[in-house]
Amino acid sequence: MSNKKQHILEHPMDDLLRMDRIPHIWCPGCGLGSDVAAFADGLKRAEVDFDKVAVVSGIGCTGRVAGYIKLDSYHTTHGRAIPFATGLKLANRDLTVVVFSGDGDLFAIGGNHLIHAARRNLDINVICVNNFIYGMTGGQNAPTTPLGAYSSTAPFGNYEAPFNLVGITAAAGANYVARWTTVQARRLSQSIATAAKKKGFCFIEVVSPCATVFARKNKGGTGLDLMKEFRNRTVIDHKADPTQIPLTMDDEIVCGEFVNREDPTFWENVQNGIKDQVEKNADWEKIQSEKNKRLYKKTLKYEGSRDIG
Amino acid sequence: MIKKSKLRGEFFMQGDIACAEGAIAAGCRFFGGYPITPASEIAERMAYRLPLVDGAFIQYEDEIASMAGIIGASWAGAKPMTATSGPGISLMNENIGLGMMMETPCVVINVQRGSPSTGLPTSWGQADMMQARWGSHGDYGSISLSPNSPQEFFDLTIVAFNYAEKYRLPVFVVTDAVVGHMTEKVVIPPVEELDIIDRKYTNKKPADYRPYDPDDDLIPPFAKAGDGYRYHSTGLTHDERGYPVMSEECQRRCAKRLVDKIKKNADDIIITEEHDIEDADVVVVSYGISSRTVIPAMEKAKEKGVKVGFLRLVTVWPFPEKQIRELSKQIKGFVVVELNLGQVVLEVERCAAKHAETKLVGHPGGGMHKMDDIVNAILEVANEQ
Ligand SMILES: Cc1ncc(C[n+]2csc(CCOP(=O)(O)OP(=O)(O)O)c2C)c(N)n1
Ligand code: SF4
Ligand SMILES: [Mg+2]
Numbered sequence: 179m180s181n182k183k184q185h186i187l188e189h190p191m192d193d194l195l196r197m198d199r200i201p202h203i204w205c206p207g208c209g210l211g212s213d214v215a216a217f218a219d220g221l222k223r224a225e226v227d228f229d230k231v232a233v234v235s236g237i238g239c240t241g242r243v244a245g246y247i248k249l250d251s252y253h254t255t256h257g258r259a260i261p262f263a264t265g266l267k268l269a270n271r272d273l274t275v276v277v278f279s280g281d282g283d284l285f286a287i288g289g290n291h292l293i294h295a296a297r298r299n300l301d302i303n304v305i306c307v308n309n310f311i312y313g314m315t316g317g318q319n320a321p322t323t324p325l326g327a328y329s330s331t332a333p334f335g336n337y338e339a340p341f342n343l344v345g346i347t348a349a350a351g352a353n354y355v356a357r358w359t360t361v362q363a364r365r366l367s368q369s370i371a372t373a374a375k376k377k378g379f380c381f382i383e384v385v386s387p388c389a390t391v392f393a394r395k396n397k398g399g400t401g402l403d404l405m406k407e408f409r410n411r412t413v414i415d416h417k418a419d420p421t422q423i424p425l426t427m428d429d430e431i432v433c434g435e436f437v438n439r440e441d442p443t444f445w446e447n448v449q450n451g452i453k454d455q456v457e458k459n460a461d462w463e464k465i466q467s468e469k470n471k472r473l474y475k476k477t478l479k480y481e482g483s484r485d486i487g
Numbered sequence: 488m489i490k491k492s493k494l495r496g497e498f499f500m501q502g503d504i505a506c507a508e509g510a511i512a513a514g515c516r517f518f519g520g521y522p523i524t525p526a527s528e529i530a531e532r533m534a535y536r537l538p539l540v541d542g543a544f545i546q547y548e549d550e551i552a553s554m555a556g557i558i559g560a561s562w563a564g565a566k567p568m569t570a571t572s573g574p575g576i577s578l579m580n581e582n583i584g585l586g587m588m589m590e591t592p593c594v595v596i597n598v599q600r601g602s603p604s605t606g607l608p609t610s611w612g613q614a615d616m617m618q619a620r621w622g623s624h625g626d627y628g629s630i631s632l633s634p635n636s637p638q639e640f641f642d643l644t645i646v647a648f649n650y651a652e653k654y655r656l657p658v659f660v661v662t663d664a665v666v667g668h669m670t671e672k673v674v675i676p677p678v679e680e681l682d683i684i685d686r687k688y689t690n691k692k693p694a695d696y697r698p699y700d701p702d703d704d705l706i707p708p709f710a711k712a713g714d715g716y717r718y719h720s721t722g723l724t725h726d727e728r729g730y731p732v733m734s735e736e737c738q739r740r741c742a743k744r745l746v747d748k749i750k751k752n753a754d755d756i757i758i759t760e761e762h763d764i765e766d767a768d769v770v771v772v773s774y775g776i777s778s779r780t781v782i783p784a785m786e787k788a789k790e791k792g793v794k795v796g797f798l799r800l801v802t803v804w805p806f807p808e809k810q811i812r813e814l815s816k817q818i819k820g821f822v823v824v825e826l827n828l829g830q831v832v833l834e835v836e837r838c839a840a841k842h843a844e845t846k847l848v849g850h851p852g853g854g855m856h857k858m859d860d861i862v863n864a865i866l867e868v869a870n871e872q
Binding site for chain 2: 196198199228229230232234244245248249250251252253254255258260261262263264265266267268269270272273290291294444448452455456459462463464466467469470471
């Protein structure tokens, strides 16, 4: 086999995808395939050790990402990817932990976990695919559905004000906050690479086309039409105030890296807090044991019956 | 890497503290929890102890997160624990199911209070027993241990970690506010002398590893995050590779093994304590704090000439069906003493159905059984024609 042919057979992302699970479940024209490609590309750019990267997803179309990425990957419960990832990271601080999930998963059912993880500035990265809708369950309203947009639970148009994801996350205390659309694949993957190397809570919103339910209910076009529209509406402005750039049906989609700070992480604060204590209490167990010298009599074991006295 | 605990000796110690010390001794190095009476002291002790033994403590935003968090920590290789009371368990049940499905070793402590709902926060009960068994949706085998003293809270927390590691599932220690808050003598042996079991890790190469391929004991060997296995784990019905498969056949294999791995190992898991049951006519069945009211009642009934024995369930789930079935053939009846209005009694009834009578001495919680109520129940069963 010639080298040339091998190049055709092997996609550059193959080593990061579970090829034995392809074809995937996503609809034709869905933005998720491109988002995953940008993620794989971003990890490669970051030159991190792939064996030390773990991906955690919640539930939804986006939640299925964990199942297609050939890394240690966990497909958890609806909304709970962040607390799961927190446990993973705190129990092995060498891991790079990435949460990849949907807008409903992360901001409706999981909203509380998200703001608290950002507040703690936990050293995890969150990639949120915002398709303005609950894709997996058939196009119901999401906390991101723009005012006036149609969904299967907003048959007369959505009358709830949506969340501005980058605004909330920046306000809650994240070290890094960015927004891109699926169209800006290169910038998105660069952001993912930045986050992979950055300490603290990093949040990337990816405005992404849901070709099936959102497009069908609203613009009547295809995924590609939505992509074109996103491109036309996108304005890149890194200096924008993230709290002032909500997403609507027709206005500009302001993209960029809005927050990039170096606040200490949860774990750095823990280490800082206990620094002197560890010294002081190094012998805590010994001192306690000395005080209680009248030692144990025998090891208690459960071998059937015991005297309860 | 894990620094062994050096704390040892004879202590005058609160139950909740003893539980935390049991966890430290067992090698627990991650605690995620949310404060709730009467379990908060466990979190407080862990917050103090864990940083000193290179562990991590986090007070989460709620119990949903706490449960998800200990599962995550377990996949990183830690032995993790959370502790709460009934209202917290209600929130944890979603991810308890995830822990069962992903087969994640971890320990969940329930210091029961009066219930339902907010109930009696500072008082006790035993009305979460069925919740411990069936709390999350679906079929799965589960393990609950029920200590009746601070010493046993220490001991059984270690046993819970051993079972969790051995059988790969969330294991419950279901106690109550009395045991959690009472202070008694607790003996902590040197950690070297304790039986500590660690989970079975795979010795396969990453290319050959299938995360849900069980050994003969029905338990799949573990691989933790960061070791280069790059495996997948999901709460969806999955095959041996851990990949979602939405077929009836896979569902059968997946769910059935979760039930069978506990059922087939029940003899190894079940711990009971027997008193005078060899020639008994009546056997009292109880567990946890109620079991301590049974002893004096038994003595009183004996004075009245009744041959009465006592079976204490240290393991409540899996239920000791075999033992109850066999006993039911030899005796007149069972008296079940529990601080609820009839939960574990249903299991005794089921197993004794054809052979022996079953009588409940229930109590809604917030107080203890009157000794005479137990004595009278014993007499009634003994005197029945
Ligand atoms: C506890 C719970 N409630 C509801 C569901 C049903 N459910 C599955 S996915 C989903 C919404 C997902 O929306 P989003 O996070 O935006 O992901 P998308 O499918 O749009 O990528 C819901 C409500 C569930 N799986 N679990
Ligand atoms: S429903 Fe929408 S988000 Fe889900 S796979 Fe289809 S196009 Fe993508
Ligand atoms: Mg969505």
